[in-house]
Amino acid sequence: MARVFAGLGARPAIGCDAFAAGCDAFAAGRPLPGMAILDLESGPPVEVVRGALAGAELVALAHARAVDGLIPALTAGCSDYLFFPVHAEEARLLWVRHRAGGPPPVLPLEASIEGRFRLELPSDARCLRAAVDYIVATSARAAELRPEGAFRFRVALSEAVSNAILYGNREDPCRRVRLVGRVEPGVVRVTVMDEGRGFNPASVPDPAAAENLDRPSGRGLLLMRRMADEVRHGGRGSEVTLEVRAHAPTA
Amino acid sequence: MSFSIDLIGGVTVLELPRELTLGNREALKRVFHERLDAGDRRFVLDFARTGFVDSSGLGVLVGLSKTVRERRGELRLAGLNEELRTMFGLTQLDTLFQISDSRATAVGEL
Numbered sequence: 001m002a003r004v005f006a007g008l009g010a011r012p013a014i015g016c017d018a019f020a021a022g023c024d025a026f027a028a029g030r031p032l033p034g035m036a037i038l039d040l041e042s043g044p045p046v047e048v049v050r051g052a053l054a055g056a057e058l059v060a061l062a063h064a065r066a067v068d069g070l071i072p073a074l075t076a077g078c079s080d081y082l083f084f085p086v087h088a089e090e091a092r093l094l095w096v097r098h099r100a101g102g103p104p105p106v107l108p109l110e111a112s113i114e115g116r117f118r119l120e121l122p123s124d125a126r127c128l129r130a131a132v133d134y135i136v137a138t139s140a141r142a143a144e145l146r147p148e149g150a151f152r153f154r155v156a157l158s159e160a161v162s163n164a165i166l167y168g169n170r171e172d173p174c175r176r177v178r179l180v181g182r183v184e185p186g187v188v189r190v191t192v193m194d195e196g197r198g199f200n201p202a203s204v205p206d207p208a209a210a211e212n213l214d215r216p217s218g219r220g221l222l223l224m225r226r227m228a229d230e231v232r233h234g235g236r237g238s239e240v241t242l243e244v245r246a247h248a249p250t251a
Numbered sequence: 252m253s254f255s256i257d258l259i260g261g262v263t264v265l266e267l268p269r270e271l272t273l274g275n276r277e278a279l280k281r282v283f284h285e286r287l288d289a290g291d292r293r294f295v296l297d298f299a300r301t302g303f304v305d306s307s308g309l310g311v312l313v314g315l316s317k318t319v320r321e322r323r324g325e326l327r328l329a330g331l332n333e334e335l336r337t338m339f340g341l342t343q344l345d346t347l348f349q350i351s352d353s354r355a356t357a358v359g360e361l
Contacts, residue, residue, distance in 0.1 A: 125273050151303075151334050158305050162273055208343040214317055216310035219342050223306055226341045 035098055037061050038078060040069040046076040057098055071134050081130055097126075115142075119179040123169035123194075125162065131179070132158050135190070139181065143188040145246045152227040153188060153244040159220040159227075160192040160240050168194025168238055191234075191241040198237030254282050262358045263291040267301045271308035283315050292324035295357040299330035309342060316347060325349075329357035 035057045038049050049058060060073040060081040070081055080094060117135065121127045132154060140150035161177060169175035172195075181190035207218040225231050230243035255266035263286050268275060286294070296312070298304075304312075312328075319326045327349045331339065339345040351357035 129270075129272070129274060148334075154303065155305070155338070158272070162305065162307065166273075208341075210343075213343060213347050214313060216314045217306070219306040219309050222342060223338070 035059060035095075037082070038073065040073055046073050046078055050077045059094065070130065074130060080126075115183060117179070117181045117183070119181075121161070121165075121177045121179070123165045123171050123173060123175050123177060125165055125171070128158065128161055128165065132161060135179070135181065139183045139188045139190075142183045142185075143244075143246060144185050145188065145244065146249065149244060149246050153242075156224045156228040156231075156242050156244065157190060157192075159224045160190075160242060163220050163240075164192050164194035164196075167199070168196035170196065186246045187243060189241060189243045191239055193235065193239040196238050198235060200237060201233050254279060256282070256286070259354075259358050262293045262295055262361050264295045264297055264354055264358065266297045266299070269300060270303045270305075271301060271311070272303065272305045273307040276307050276311040280311055280315070284318075287318065287322060287324070292319075292322065293361045294319060294324065294326045295351075295354055295361065296326070296328050297330050297354045297357075298328060298332070298335060299354065301330075301335065302332065304335060304338065309338075309344060313344070313347065325361055327351055327357040327361060329354045 036049060036053050037059050038044075038046060039061045041063045043049070043061075046058065046060075057080075058078045060070060060078040062070045062073075062081055062083050074081065080097075082091065082094065117139070119131060119135070121131055135157065136150055136154045140153060143149075145153060161179070164177040165171060169177060175195040178193045179190055180193075181188065183189075201221060204218060204221050205212050205215075207213070207215060207222050212218065224240070224242065227244075228242040229245045230241075232241045233239070234241065254268065257264045257266070265279075265282065265286075267279070271279065283294070316326055329351045330353055331350060336345070336350070339348070339350065349357075349360070351360055
């Protein structure tokens, strides 16, 4: 069954090569080189750990209430992140990725959820989750979206960004995905831009039609349109603007 | 171990992680095909812990459903929360999949 690293939150920074030996060994906190988990809530600043553990990959451990620190930690040198409590599968995948080829590119971005945000990502699917989690967690609060609205925003934004990375930029490391957003009470708007050739949204077959139900792809646009309150395509298909509004609670 | 697997009365139950997305869809495919190759034919995918699925995750589920049918097996989904049920409804995938409220119900129905 699933195992959770219950003791992880108490440790400010520990080595975790013990992933390789199994999750229980990691919970015991064997100090090993190569990777360090940095607790964003109770741990020392990223810069301090980076200085003390030169050459080690730093991974941020974020708590739901400390999500504001996630993007600064990623820009300060953490290459990836986990949410507390850490599930064994997420930890294992992180370890596999670490062993296979080192850290993904650090997110180059500037983000300020004080009305507006601007963010630039490499065309690397591994950056998707961190970027979407951060934008949704912070802007949903500022826009006063309830959990239902935050879920719709998360689905629509994930689809827009993954389309930009996979189909717009074709995962070309030289191309960027740019996000520009604006948050105000009751509404969040974000434009996602890629550097691809664009596409004609009308040419995408309806994935909900009976003859297309068995097709493994093509549902991203449909989810965007159903989850966001407004979807506008521009730039000959290389940019999309999503608007998600807070809906009144149903009685 | 990639995904938690339980064998209950001849039914293979895979517990999915918190998210099923572009990032881990290949892991699910791999585990599922390992069980198929080992001879398992009755499957339940348990979403009780899953809060988020993207279109890549839905695509993998569609692919697995097709493969199971081709191998004369059965697949049920269980434990979807209200938001995921909405997502399956919007995409009409609730007509493609058999969906049960809980893993126990799903196992009983296979």
